[in-house]
Amino acid sequence: xxxxxxxxxxxxxxxxxxxxxxxxxxxxxxxxxxxxxxxxxxxxxxxxxxxxxxxxxxxxxxxxxxxxxxxxxxxxxxxxxxxxxxxxxxxxxxxxxxxxxxxxxxxxxxxxxxxxxxxxxxxxxxxxxxxxxxxxxxxxxxxxxxxxxxxxxxxxxxxxxxxxxxxxxxxxxxxxxxxxxxxxxxxxxxxxxxxxxxxxxxxxxxxxxxxxxxxxxxxxxxxxxxxxxxxxxxxxxxxxxxxxxxxxxxxxxxxxxxxxxxxxxxxxxxxxxxxxxxxxxxxxxxxxxxxxxxxxxxxxxxxxxxxxxxxxxxxxxxxxxxxxxxxxxxxxxxxxxxxxx
Amino acid sequence: xxxxxxxxxxxxxxxxxxxxxxxxxxxxxxxxxxxxxxxxxxxxxxxxxxxxxxxxxxxxxxxxxxxxxxxxxxxxxxxxxxxxxxxxxxxxxxxxxxxxxxxxxxxxxxxxxxxxxxxxxxxxxxxxxxxxxxxxxxxxxxxxxxxxxxxxxxxxxxxxxxxxxxxxxxxxxxxxxxxxxxxxxxxxxxxxxxxxxxxxxxxxxxxxxxxxxxxxxxxxxxxxxxxxxxxxxxxxxxxxxxxxxxxxxxxxxxxxxxxxxxxxxxxxxxxxxxxxxxxxxxxxxxxxxxxxxxxxxxxxxxxxxxxxxxxxxxxxxxxxxxxxxxxxxxxxxxxxxxxxxxxxxxxxxxxxxxxxxxxxxxxxxxxxxxxxxxxxxxxxxxxxxxxxxxxxxxxxx
Numbered sequence: 001x002x003x004x005x006x007x008x009x010x011x012x013x014x015x016x017x018x019x020x021x022x023x024x025x026x027x028x029x030x031x032x033x034x035x036x037x038x039x040x041x042x043x044x045x046x047x048x049x050x051x052x053x054x055x056x057x058x059x060x061x062x063x064x065x066x067x068x069x070x071x072x073x074x075x076x077x078x079x080x081x082x083x084x085x086x087x088x089x090x091x092x093x094x095x096x097x098x099x100x101x102x103x104x105x106x107x108x109x110x111x112x113x114x115x116x117x118x119x120x121x122x123x124x125x126x127x128x129x130x131x132x133x134x135x136x137x138x139x140x141x142x143x144x145x146x147x148x149x150x151x152x153x154x155x156x157x158x159x160x161x162x163x164x165x166x167x168x169x170x171x172x173x174x175x176x177x178x179x180x181x182x183x184x185x186x187x188x189x190x191x192x193x194x195x196x197x198x199x200x201x202x203x204x205x206x207x208x209x210x211x212x213x214x215x216x217x218x219x220x221x222x223x224x225x226x227x228x229x230x231x232x233x234x235x236x237x238x239x240x241x242x243x244x245x246x247x248x249x250x251x252x253x254x255x256x257x258x259x260x261x262x263x264x265x266x267x268x269x270x271x272x273x274x275x276x277x278x279x280x281x282x283x284x285x286x287x288x289x290x291x292x293x294x295x296x297x298x299x300x301x302x303x304x305x306x307x308x309x310x311x312x313x314x315x316x317x318x319x320x321x322x323x324x325x326x327x328x329x330x331x332x333x334x335x336x337x338x339x340x341x
Numbered sequence: 342x343x344x345x346x347x348x349x350x351x352x353x354x355x356x357x358x359x360x361x362x363x364x365x366x367x368x369x370x371x372x373x374x375x376x377x378x379x380x381x382x383x384x385x386x387x388x389x390x391x392x393x394x395x396x397x398x399x400x401x402x403x404x405x406x407x408x409x410x411x412x413x414x415x416x417x418x419x420x421x422x423x424x425x426x427x428x429x430x431x432x433x434x435x436x437x438x439x440x441x442x443x444x445x446x447x448x449x450x451x452x453x454x455x456x457x458x459x460x461x462x463x464x465x466x467x468x469x470x471x472x473x474x475x476x477x478x479x480x481x482x483x484x485x486x487x488x489x490x491x492x493x494x495x496x497x498x499x500x501x502x503x504x505x506x507x508x509x510x511x512x513x514x515x516x517x518x519x520x521x522x523x524x525x526x527x528x529x530x531x532x533x534x535x536x537x538x539x540x541x542x543x544x545x546x547x548x549x550x551x552x553x554x555x556x557x558x559x560x561x562x563x564x565x566x567x568x569x570x571x572x573x574x575x576x577x578x579x580x581x582x583x584x585x586x587x588x589x590x591x592x593x594x595x596x597x598x599x600x601x602x603x604x605x606x607x608x609x610x611x612x613x614x615x616x617x618x619x620x621x622x623x624x625x626x627x628x629x630x631x632x633x634x635x636x637x638x639x640x641x642x643x644x645x646x647x648x649x650x651x652x653x654x655x656x657x658x659x660x661x662x663x664x665x666x667x668x669x670x671x672x673x674x675x676x677x678x679x680x681x682x683x684x685x686x687x688x689x690x691x692x693x694x695x696x697x698x699x700x701x702x703x704x705x706x707x708x709x710x711x712x713x714x715x716x717x718x719x720x721x722x723x724x725x726x727x728x729x730x731x732x733x734x735x736x737x738x
Contacts (some may be wrong), residue, residue, distance in 0.1 A: 086699045093398060093702070114702035117397040135595070137465045146595040147500075147515060152692070153699025158410045161422035172596070174606075176697060177687040186688065188494040189514055190605065192595045233395065 017186040026098055026230070026237035027071070027289050030165055031038050035077045035227035038064035039097035041177060042082040046313040047103050059312040060101040061123060062302045063228055066244045067099060070294040075301035085153045089114055092231060099241050100229045103197065105155045110229070117238045120245030121227040122305075124238035124325040124334060126220035127159050128198035130205060135192060139332075144169040145339060149182050151175075156196050159222040160320050183207060197224050202319050232319045236289050243288060247295045249337035250275060250306035261296055275340045284340065295340070305335065364732045389705070405430070410695060413688045415604055426697050433693030434714060440610055440689065441676040441718070447615035448675060449668075452622025453623035461628050470623065477620035482678050484618045490685045497605075500596050509589045511597055516595045516604040518590040525584035533579035536572070542566035606687035610679065618675045622668065629664035630656060661733045669726035673719050680715075690714060 009317045030036055040048035040060050046167025047056040056064075065075040081097050092100045093115060104110075106118035125322075131137050140163070150157050152175045164171050174191045176182045187208050188195040194201065198220060228245070230238050251257075254272050256264045265278050273279045277292030285292035302308050309326065310316040359365055393400050405427035414423050416432045417439065458470035477485065494514050498504055503513035510519040542565070549560035578585075590600030633656050641651040682689035692710060700708040 086695050089699065089702055090704050093704075110702075113399045143595075145593045145598055152696045157696070158422075158700070161410055161412045164412075165422060171412075173414045173691070174686055175414060175688065175696070177683050177692070181684070181686065185494070188491075189499045190494055192500075 026234050027240065030071055030098055030237075034072075035079050036064060036068045036071060036099065037079050037081060037097045038067070039081045039083045039088055039091050039100040039102055041065065041102050042084055042153060044179060044200060045206055046317055046319045047203065047262065048080075048101075050080075050082075056285050057312070059123070059308060060103060060311065062308045063101040063244070064099070064247065066298045066302045067228075067241060067309075069301035070240060070244050070247075073291065073293065073297045075297075085151050086177055089116075091260070092229060095231070098230075098237070101228045104229055104286040105197075105224045106227055106229075107155060115232045116229045117232050118225075118227050118244040119238065121225040122245050123199060123226040124201050124222035125197040125226050127156055127195060127222040127224060128201050128220055129190060129257055130168040130194040130201045130214055131217060132286075133213055140217050140221065141167060141169070143171065143193055146193045147172045147191040148184045148193045148195055149174050149176070150195050151182050152177050152194070154197075155222070155224065162197055163221045164319065179201070179204075179230055188338055197226070199226075199313065199319075199321055202321050203313070206318055240288055240290065244298055245305075246337035247275075247298050247340070248302070248305040248308060248341055249328070249335055250300050251295070252306040253330070253337070256304060257298055258307060263301045265296070267279065268302070271340075356606075379386060389559060393705075398702065400703070400705065402706055404534070404697075404703050409697070409699065409700075413693060414686075415607060415688050418564060426701065429693050429697060430710065433690040436607075436687065436693075437679055437682075437689040437691075437714075437718075440614065440679045440682065440687070441610065444611055444614040444618065444675050444679065445672050447611070448618040448622055448671070450637045451615060451619035453626050455619060455623035456626025457630070459623060460630060474620045474623050477616050478624070479616075483681050483684060485567045486609055486613040486685055488679055489612045490605065493605040493609050499547065501592070502590070509587070509600075511590055514605060515596055516602045518600045518602045519588045520540065520587035521599075521601040523588055525586060527581040527584040529573050530581050531578045536573040538569040538573040541573075541595065545569070557689050559736075606682070606685045606688075608681050610687050610689075611687055614675050614678055617678070618671055621671050621674075625664055625667045625671065626660075628667075629660035629662075632663040633659045658733070659735075661737060662730075665726060665730040665733060669723060669730075672722050672726065676718055676722065 016226070023159050028144065038061075040056065040058075043049045043137050046056070046058055047055060048060045061080070064078045064080065068078040069075040071077075071208050073138065081091060083091050083097075083100075083102060088100055088102050089110075091097050100116075101122075102200075103123070105125075106121065110116050111118055117209065129140050129143070131143075137143065143164075148160060148171050150160055150173055154177060157173075157175070160171075160173070163169075171193075174185060177184060182194070182196075183204055194204065196204070198216065205214055205216070208214060228241050230241050249260075254269075254275065256272065256276075264272055271277070271280070274282065274284060276296050277284050278293070282292050285294040288294065303311070306323075306328075313319045313321045314323065323331075323333060325334050327335065327337040406425050409424055409426050409429045410422050411429075413429060413432050414538055415418050415436060418434050420428060420432050420434060420480065455470045455473055458466045459474070461467045463468070480488075488597075497512060497514040500513045500515045503511040503515075503518070505511055508520065512518075545565050546562050547707075549562045553559055588599050588601075590597040590602075592598075637655055637659065641655045642648075646654070657700075679689055680691040683692045683695060685694070694707045694711055698704050701707075
């Protein structure tokens with residue numbers, strides 16, 4: 001029997017960590033297989049959701065496309081792995097996905113003990129609460145005694161416990177593994193309150209049966225810097241994923257858009273010339289392991305950061321989320337990128 | 342080879358070569374299997390450790406004693422976000438046990454009723470039982486759980502319009518709220534009286550059996566035992582001044598507060614597992630009863646034993662011998678199926694473990710705990726049922 005238990009244990013170990021060892025040079029692996037395997041949400045409107053014909057779109061999906069464009073010059077060379085909150089980390093740890101672009105909060109625990117690397121923050125978020133208007137609640141501090149719907153295994157779940165404890169409020173957590181299950185339970189009236197990142201609440205409100213009957217409370221109870229994550233131990237791949245984000249920010253900074261990127265190549269501004277890889281003898285892309293055209297390819301594929309934001313979650317989308325903290329640093333926000341030099 | 346040849350005359354059955362000796366071959370193949378297995382295990386463990394190290398993932402079971410930081414909705418033991426991960430797992434384990442034990446009891450009761458119903462001479466009862474079995478046996482358990490969960494959520498009223506039931510009970514889509522008894526001073530005597538009554542009932546039953554063996558006279562054991570078990574604690578309870586108060590649920594701003602609540606998650610899982618497993622148990626019961634040869638009941642009738650006694654003393658004891666072994670598998674299935682709880686958000690071992698897995702990233706450790714707990718639970722059930730089976734087995738003289 002002892003042997004049987006051991007075998008079972010070892011079997012679990014294999015399942016947990018994936019059959020093949022994660023190789024150090026992710027870029028070589030990606031180039032060899034011909035596409036980027038991107039871990040995304042199972043369906044969060046505006047961030048990552050498939051349409052009726054199975055085409056993925058959204059804010060996070062555009063980051064996947066941008067990375068593929070940087071590596072291959074072709075934004076279609078990407079495959080998506082939808083992951084639940086619980087599945088996402090093992091998927092990245094095991095090497096099943098090359099990068100996790102799944103509205104995932106950067107925390108010290110994930111950066112260290114879980115073996116990931118975060119750097120680029122593509123969305124500064126914070127946790128909020130949504131309630132039915134009929135409850136006449138104006139502040140989260142009035143929520144004592146409420147049943148709260150929350151997705152398991154998220155920082156949200158932990159912030160929720162901390163917030164209610166700090167403010168000495170009682171609550172009854174109703175916990176589900178999948179976002180769709182949380183939605184259905186909240187919509188059916190199983191709980192009074194729905195809590196997740198505020199961006200998520202805006203997105204989820206649209207999917208409820210009567211969106212107008214729900215309101216988002218003003219309190220933001222946490223810092224949720226969301227960004228793409230990669231495995232530790234591969235600095236080159238980490239640099240590529242980070243700099244794809246910085247390229248998007250710098251492009252917005254320079255006023256380079258999807259439409260005018262070819263034109264901008266002729267710009268006399270040396271900063272832009274360097275950024276777009278048209279400077280003579282430049283190594284701006286080859287040092288990253290990419291072509292010097294990489295930034296051009298990224299912008300051609302998805303546009304600059306502002307375009308990505310507006311198209312998926314901002315003014316040009318049904319979500320209509322304001323830029324807020326996510327405006328460029330020069331426009332009152334905190335989105336800031338190191339210089340391409 | 343040479344040895345094989347020299348040994349050949351001594352081995353009368355072998356054809357001369359050691360290669361053809363079945364015993365040697367057996368040992369050889371077993372040794373090969375063990376070696377392959379050992380190498381495989383070594384390779385897997387080594388690979389896992391190496392991968393973990395390379396991925397910079399912390400490992401070990403130390404995380405169990407750190408602060409959990411999350412809350413659990415349903416818990417029989419006290420739990421807060423300040424408790425440890427280890428305690429969270431215990432909460433999950435207790436919840437799994439709760440749904441498994443209540444489910445097993447209910448499934449057995451429904452299963453026996455439906456199983457006997459299928460053998461009924463009453464056409465309607467027989468066909469209703471048949472329909473029950475065919476419907477629940479042929480739907481995946483997960484769908485049955487969803488069926489009950491959405492049924493509970495969509496049919497029952499919203500929390501603020503909770504339906505009032507007698508005895509200060511309320512039902513809504515947040516579950517069934519009922520008054521929680523709070524035992525006061527002196528309740529210990531009532532409990533003591535109850536235990537004494539149970540012990541006395543056992544003695545009475547033994548006395549009755551001996552008396553029947555010796556004289557053939559029967560003694561009303563059931564009524565005596567019932568009188569003892571209900572009467573004695575009741576008298577004690579009243580004599581000590583009825584030391585019991587109730588925490589009654591009252592309508593709060595969002596929910597009913599106070600009292601105890603059985604949530605819709607538990608209800609739907611419990612109902613689904615009970616109804617689903619009962620369909621299989623019904624078939625097992627029917628097979629068991631059918632498996633007792635007709636001659637047995639005919640012989641009992643010939644001896645002048647009345648039909649009810651025939652069923653109780655002749656048919657059921659023999660049927661049980663056929664029923665118990667497959668019943669054990671159904672109990673194990675129910676316990677394992679309780680892990681589907683994660684679909685409706687019931688905080689069982691898998692759901693809580695999943696949360697911990699995600700908060701700590703200790704996937705291998707958590708998965709290994711799951712495996713060990715479910716294995717132990719199943720083995721314990723098997724042991725108990727094997728013991729019961731041995732007790733019920735035909736004693737051959």
